[in-house]
Amino acid sequence: MYKADDSRYDNGMQYERCGRSGVLLPKVSLGMWHNFGSVDPYERSREIVRFAFDHGVTHLDLANNYGPVYGSAEETLGRLMDDDLRPYRDELFISTKAGYDMWPGPYGNWGSRKYLMASLDQSLRRMHLDYVDLFYSHRYDPDTPLEEPLQALVDIVRSGKALYVGISRWPLEATRIAIDYLRRHDTPLLIYQGRLNMLDREPIDDGILQLCHQEGVGFISFSPLAQGLLTGRYLEGIPDDSRMAKAKFLRPDMLTDELMAQLRQWNDEAAAQGMSLAERALRWILEQQGVTSVLVGASSTRQLEQNLHCLA
């Protein structure tokens, strides 16, 4: 039987208030997009999650379609709840999302009330949970009136199936409307999830980060290491066990000469300061005003351990 490390809150994790809310999130959170699916060895996924929790990483982020196969990362979490984490449920902040293609037909995608409500019910069953701490609209749906997903989020909180709501990858104006709508319906937007890293500064350039900061909404950065580019992973080629070699979202043609030169320069600058590139990349994000947490991925406990150095 797993027993969490007694020093999990005393070994370096820092917690940041999420916008103007009562919630504190760890500055480093763990995402379960890759490495926790049915194609991955359960014992390795288990080891990473245990390591995370033992080091104060209380926030685990999922989505209905994480795997592969779709749904299987949530099933892994469900197994972990049964095997290890159930006694610690109240110490965990678990999020899931719906917004991308999940099941066939017109009701398994985008932003309808029908999809969001049904998807959350499925997610709860897969994760063996009664509620999630945070439920996200995973993307903006340009063809559905904004009020529909927003009212669904409000009603989901009222139903007790989620405690807080967030949005991910919504454009600026729609985010402004969401903040206003949800506030008027007593369900303030807790957090915005967007891609922010040293290679992709869009949330700064388009004003999302500033809007969140002004409005008291938290911001969590996904793919903070640009899926591994902002680490030493690809500086000497493409390792066989890397995401670029195995998965479709990170392609070898992204490794242009220009990018490699930039990564090497940042790597050298980090080394001169006694840091790894990953550590520097995570520190850079956490220094931006308005950022609550970085949502890292990891295929081993060693990577996660290295990434936690950004808090030292």
Ligand code: NDP
């Ligand atoms: P990262 O940018 O942190 O990339 C993680 C990957 O980088 C790891 O799986 C590993 O890849 C490599 N890596 C991590 N640390 C190290 C290290 N120290 N040294 C060498 N390589 C390292 O994040 P992800 O892209 O995984 O995204 C994180 C989370 O963000 C997701 O799990 C998900 O929760 C969320 N997300 C949300 C999205 C949204 O639309 N809202 C979209 C994408 C992600 P390798 O396999 O090569 O070892």
